[in-house]
Amino acid sequence: QVQLVQSGPEVKKSGSSVKVSCKASGGTFGNHAISWLRQAPGQGLEWMGTITPMFGISNYARKFQGGVTITADESRTTVYMEMISLRPEDTAVYYCAREGFHTPYFVSWGQGTLVAVSS
C-alpha cells in the first residue's frame, strides 16, 4: 500500500508562491496518477489537477490552469504542486491523493498541508 507524506505547513503573503511536496513510499510510483486537491476551512473538496509520473503529463482543472504547476521527480518518488500569485482565498489544506489504476477516484491520501495566505 502506497503511503503519501506531504511537506509541512506554510504561511505566505498575498502575491507570493508556494511549493508543496508529496513523497510516495511502498508500492509502485510511476504508473498511478497523483492528484492535488484542496479544502478551504469548513468547506468541501476541490480537485486541482493531476500527473502520471511515468509520463510526466499534467492536467489541470480550468480554474487552476496558469496558476498551478504539478511536477514529478521519479528518482525521488515525489510529486510537487506549485501555486503562484497566492491570495487569502487560497488558504486551505492541500492534499495529494493517489488515483485508482487508470480511474480518477482517490484511493490513498497524504496527510494534508495547511497553506495560510495573509494579505
Next chain:
Amino acid sequence: DIVLTQSPGTLSLSAGERVTLSCRASQTVVDNYLAWYQQKPGQTPRLLIFDASKRATGIPDRFSGSGSGTDFTLTISRLEPEDFAVYYCQQYYVPPWTFGQGTKVEIK
C-alpha cells in the same frame, strides 16, 4: 462542470439506525463513475465506494452504494459510533472531477 448536490445537509441520528444519503448529478454520470468518501474531523478523506457500488478495500459491509444516471445513494445499514462524519460523493466521468458539498452525520 458536473454539479453534485447532496442531501440532506445534516442528519442527526443515533447509533444503530439506518442511514440513506443522496447525491444527485446535474447530468448523467455514465458508467456509474461515482465514488463516496468519509471524512472525520481533522482527518483525511477515506474512500468508501467506487463505481457507485463497489466497496473499497477494508470497508465494512454495512456501507453500500447504489444508483445510476443522475441519482446515487450511500446507505449505512446500522450506524456505528465511528461512522459519525461528513460524507462526500465525487464524479469521475467528466473532468474536472467534482465533489458534492457533503452530508454531515451527527450524533442525535
